[in-house]
Amino acid sequence: MQYELLQVAPEKLDAAIAQFQRTGGKGLNITVPHKTEVMRLVDRLSERASIAGAANTLVFEEDAVFGDNTDGVGLIRDLVGNLGLQLRDRNVLILGAGGATRGIVAPILETSPASVTIANRTLTKARELVEHFRDAGPVTACRFTEVPRSTHFSLVINATSAGLAGETPPYPVSAISDGCVCYDLSYGLTPTPFSRWAARHGAAMSVMGWGMLVEQAAESFQLWRGVRPDTSPVLKQMSITAS
Numbered sequence: 001m002q003y004e005l006l007q008v009a010p011e012k013l014d015a016a017i018a019q020f021q022r023t024g025g026k027g028l029n030i031t032v033p034h035k036t037e038v039m040r041l042v043d044r045l046s047e048r049a050s051i052a053g054a055a056n057t058l059v060f061e062e063d064a065v066f067g068d069n070t071d072g073v074g075l076i077r078d079l080v081g082n083l084g085l086q087l088r089d090r091n092v093l094i095l096g097a098g099g100a101t102r103g104i105v106a107p108i109l110e111t112s113p114a115s116v117t118i119a120n121r122t123l124t125k126a127r128e129l130v131e132h133f134r135d136a137g138p139v140t141a142c143r144f145t146e147v148p149r150s151t152h153f154s155l156v157i158n159a160t161s162a163g164l165a166g167e168t169p170p171y172p173v174s175a176i177s178d179g180c181v182c183y184d185l186s187y188g189l190t191p192t193p194f195s196r197w198a199a200r201h202g203a204a205m206s207v208m209g210w211g212m213l214v215e216q217a218a219e220s221f222q223l224w225r226g227v228r229p230d231t232s233p234v235l236k237q238m239s240i241t242a243s
Contacts, residue, residue, distance in 0.1 A: 013041070026060060027058050038055050039054065039055055042065045042067035048072060054071075055068060055069050056068075070219035072103050074215035076107045076110075077215040078209075078211030085181060089113065089114045092155045092156075092157065093151075093155070095119050095120075097141075098161070105136070109137030119175075155180070156181070158186065159185050160194075161186075176201050176202055182195070182198030183207045187209045191206070
């Protein structure tokens, strides 16, 4: 088996997927910025990909391309299973309103939080997501500069691309309350700008998304091969390497 990086420009996405399938590929993971665009190229969608409006996993079937989204389940398994966080009746803040956010809102709402707030530079995009997920649970929108100071957020998730670009996140310190856990969907061999920002401003825990990466990959592997790998040895090895 081989698992390799294919760097594809947006205008070449269709051709790259078709070529990979022709050469015997079993499936693909799809990363930014293609997660929403790839939706038009699939024949069937899982319920969670349909709800998210984004896909990060393609499975090449005999006569169709199946699209799924394993990001949300990967995140919840890391937050709840690996980190032991309790989300029920807690307030959650998600920073960013792009494809990454689309993949995680519904799974978070399924944990019965008290509220989910989506903050974004552009209020219109955040409101579009609120409208999309309105029936799934208590979700509201605001600008980065308007994060409600009166709300105690137990979890703040960075779903922007700021970390990928090496930018300093433009987020208000008021988002971090006592006991708050900050989780960056981005990850790196050194702390991301968001992780450093969170630790500097008093987050109880500042975590990068390595665990989510491993958990969503295991879910994708199960879709391709029918077997779900045990993630614990991988996570343990990554912890040793990071230390």
